[in-house]
Amino acid sequence: MTSDNIIVECGKCKNTDCYIKLCDSHWILLVNNKKNQIVFKKGQHIFLEGHLIFGVYFIQEGKVKVNSSNLDGKKQIVRLATDGHILGHLGSQGETYPIEAVTMEDSRICFFDNQTMHDALMANPQFTFNMMMFYSKELRKIEQRTKFFAQMTVEEKIIFALLYVASTFGISKKEKALNVIISRQDLAEIAGTNSEQISRTLTSLNQQNLIHIRGKEIIMSDYQGLKNCISRYKISLF
Amino acid sequence: MTSDNIIVECGKCKNTDCYIKLCDSHWILLVNNKKNQIVFKKGQHIFLEGHLIFGVYFIQEGKVKVNSSNLDGKKQIVRLATDGHILGHLGSQGETYPIEAVTMEDSRICFFDNQTMHDALMANPQFTFNMMMFYSKELRKIEQRTKFFAQMTVEEKIIFALLYVASTFGISKKEKALNVIISRQDLAEIAGTNSEQISRTLTSLNQQNLIHIRGKEIIMSDYQGLKNCISRYKISLF
DNA sequence: CGTGCTTTTGAATAGTATCAAGGCCGGTGG
DNA sequence: CCACCGGCCTTGATACTATTCAAAAGCACG
Numbered sequence: 432m433t434s435d436n437i438i439v440e441c442g443k444c445k446n447t448d449c450y451i452k453l454c455d456s457h458w459i460l461l462v463n464n465k466k467n468q469i470v471f472k473k474g475q476h477i478f479l480e481g482h483l484i485f486g487v488y489f490i491q492e493g494k495v496k497v498n499s500s501n502l503d504g505k506k507q508i509v510r511l512a513t514d515g516h517i518l519g520h521l522g523s524q525g526e527t528y529p530i531e532a533v534t535m536e537d538s539r540i541c542f543f544d545n546q547t548m549h550d551a552l553m554a555n556p557q558f559t560f561n562m563m564m565f566y567s568k569e570l571r572k573i574e575q576r577t578k579f580f581a582q583m584t585v586e587e588k589i590i591f592a593l594l595y596v597a598s599t600f601g602i603s604k605k606e607k608a609l610n611v612i613i614s615r616q617d618l619a620e621i622a623g624t625n626s627e628q629i630s631r632t633l634t635s636l637n638q639q640n641l642i643h644i645r646g647k648e649i650i651m652s653d654y655q656g657l658k659n660c661i662s663r664y665k666i667s668l669f
Numbered sequence: 670m671t672s673d674n675i676i677v678e679c680g681k682c683k684n685t686d687c688y689i690k691l692c693d694s695h696w697i698l699l700v701n702n703k704k705n706q707i708v709f710k711k712g713q714h715i716f717l718e719g720h721l722i723f724g725v726y727f728i729q730e731g732k733v734k735v736n737s738s739n740l741d742g743k744k745q746i747v748r749l750a751t752d753g754h755i756l757g758h759l760g761s762q763g764e765t766y767p768i769e770a771v772t773m774e775d776s777r778i779c780f781f782d783n784q785t786m787h788d789a790l791m792a793n794p795q796f797t798f799n800m801m802m803f804y805s806k807e808l809r810k811i812e813q814r815t816k817f818f819a820q821m822t823v824e825e826k827i828i829f830a831l832l833y834v835a836s837t838f839g840i841s842k843k844e845k846a847l848n849v850i851i852s853r854q855d856l857a858e859i860a861g862t863n864s865e866q867i868s869r870t871l872t873s874l875n876q877q878n879l880i881h882i883r884g885k886e887i888i889m890s891d892y893q894g895l896k897n898c899i900s901r902y903k904i905s906l907f
Numbered sequence: 908c909g910t911g912c913t914t915t916t917g918a919a920t921a922g923t924a925t926c927a928a929g930g931c932c933g934g935t936g937g
Numbered sequence: 938c939c940a941c942c943g944g945c946c947t948t949g950a951t952a953c954t955a956t957t958c959a960a961a962a963g964c965a966c967g
Contacts, residue, residue: 499816502901507816520805529813529905552798559797560790566804567758573811575767578737578745580818581861585955615914623819625956630915663740667767823923853946863924868947 438468439491439539446491448515450565451541453558454551462551467542477518477532477540484522486544490514493538494600494611498620499530508620510573511599517565521548535611572668579664585624589632590660592622593642597651598669607651676706677729677777684729686753688803691796692789700789705780715756715770715778722760724782728752731776732838732849736858737768746858748811749837755803759786773849810906817902823862827870828898830860831880835889836907845889 441451441463451462468491471477477488480500490512497510497518509530512518518532522545543551552559579591593609596618601610615626615633622629633649636642641657643650651657658669679689679701689700706729709715715726718738728750735748735756747768750756756770760783781789790797817829831847834856839848853864853871860867871887874880879895881888889895896907 497812499812501816501820501903505820507819509812509815520809521802529809529903549798552801553794556791556794556797559794559801560787563790563797563801563804564759566801566808570804570808570811571758571767573808573815574735574737574747577747577811577815577818578739580815581745582739582743626914627916627957628955630913634915665739665767864946865925865948866923872947 441466441541444491446515449489449491450515450517450558450561451489451551453561454555458551458555462543462547465543465547469540469542471534471538471540473534473536475534477534478528480529480531481527484519484526484528484545486519486542487521487548488518488532489541489543490516490518491539491541493540494535495532495538495540496535496617496620497530497532506620507623508617510569511596511621513600517562521545535613535617575666575668579661579666580623583661583664585622585628586632586635587661587664588622588624589618589629590636590641590657591666592618593649593651594654594657594661594666594669595621597654602651602654607654608645609649609651612647613649679704679779682729684753687727687729688753688755688796688799689727689789691799692793696789696793696796700781700785703781703785707778707780709772709776709778711772711774713772715772716766718767718769719765722757722764722766722783724757724780725759725786726756726770727779727781728754728756729777729779731778732773733770733776734773734855734858735768735770744858745861746855748807749834749859751838755800759783773851773855813904813906817899817904818861821899821902823860823866824870824873825899825902826860826862827856827867828874828879828895829904830856831887831889832892832895832899832904832907833859835892840889840892845892846883847887847889850885851887 441449441459444452451459454462471493477495492514495512495516495518496508497512498506498508500506512532518540519528519530522528552562576591576595579588583591596609596611596613602608603610615629618629619626633642633644636657637644641653641660643652658666679687679697682690689697692700709731715733730752733750733754733756734746735750736744736746738744750770756778757766757768760766790800814829814833817826821829834847834849834851840846841848853867856867857864871880871882874895875882879891879898881890896904
């Protein structure tokens with residue numbers, strides 16, 4: 432990542448996926464002046480469950496997990512997000528976050544307040560249209576995840592979780608290693624199980640040569656084989 | 670419902686929630702002329718899984734389930750929709766539906782093709798903004814459902830399903846009966862279990878006086894009590 | 908070189924799905 | 938009007954999967 436204390440202007444940002452770029456050039460300048468860019472270290476909270484929604488966060492560069500916990504403290508990762516993705520939905524006045532966002536690596540995040548967003552959206556149809564399509568697409572993705580959660584066995588859920596991580600954060604070209612170091616606990620919170628099951632299942636998948644474990648890295652040796660394991664669910668995401 | 674063979678013009682439509690109404694008046698006329706209104710009988714398909722996406726469906730009046738099936742034929746209801754709701758996301762060129770929509774009652778549905786929608790969205794910021802907020806809100810809702818699916822016991826999932834049905838389709842004021850006749854199988858496909866478990870659990874909830882069963886009707890006698898059963902999940906939907 | 912955290916493995920328990928059978932109800936036809 | 942049929946619902950018994958509890962091993966860090 433680029434140095435922490437230099438703010439990346441929207442005009443100079445290399446993130447080609449960022450929707451802000453769809454605004455008219457004078458709006459990009461305007462919005463850029465209003466934005467607040469923060470670099471979060473790994474494991475920090477971007478926002479907390481229950482806090483008031485003041486605006487929206489765009490990930491300039493980084494890896495983030497969005498999770499939701501119950502009163503027993505049990506957590507569930509509902510979404511993974513990376514460069515160009517949007518965090519913490521646009522909220523109406525007085526709404527609070529039902530979820531929290533935590534960085535999984537050092538991440539550069541841009542914050543835009545509700546008013547600025549609203550004004551920019553009203554003035555830039557292409558921007559609004561693409562934002563709408565983003566939400567629409569995320570909705571379709573999670574609708575599929577819902578089905579899988581309801582029907583899959585634990586092994587299948589774990590395979591799905593691995594593929595979801597790979598599709599969001601990517602894998603290294605040569606070795607197909609996941610581009611992120613992820614704990615058993617985090618995988619459990621994606622798959623909706625516990626870390627013991629993750630351990631057991633990863634060992635089993637390793638023996639089947641579907642994946643390969645090297646230290647803290649997970650290598651997706653047989654990507655297609657993993658997909659085949661869950662092909663009866665007709666997944667269209669990976 | 671109003672008579673089947675009379676088309677309700679957008680200008681005369683009584684549905685206050687329909688986003689089309691947020692367009693400029695001349696756009697409403699224009700869009701109205703392009704729309705295709707169809708009345709579906711109970712149990713009919715509005716669109717099928719795998720079909721090409723040509724446009725978007727708005728529910729003028731009715732009750733619809735959106736479901737997704739795997740190759741074994743096992744289904745999962747991912748969303749319930751009623752008056753003013755949108756079905757079948759806006760699609761890019763060549764995309765197909767990963768889900769299907771089926772009417773649960775006679776329903777009047779308005780269809781708008783992709784091109785018309787795109788033009789209307791680009792020309793009417795308020796319309797686009799609200800469409801975006803609709804998707805954003807549905808995304809938040811389903812993010813919560815994801816957590817519940819991953820963590821709830823079967824009884825809790827069934828209570829959640831009942832509350833979800835009640836919040837979408839409503840309950841009668843006097844008796845708190847669900848405003849829809851829903852089969853055990855449909856409830857199972859919402860909760861992600863089987864009809865036997867639904868049967869057992871409804872009997873049990875009946876004995877605990879949390880609900881009351883009268884023929885095919887389900888009466889939500891103790892709405893607050895049901896909510897309390899799943900309060901540890903901090904639900905903000907009902 | 909301990910201390911604490913994560914991971915792994917094992918055994919016991921609990922929860923859920925599946926299988927099977929019988930009951931209820933509405934519709935159909937004699 | 939009643940008997941029969943089929944679909945949906947209910948209930949019970951059984952088998953299995955996954956969670957929980959427990960303990961040991963591995964690893965990072967001061």
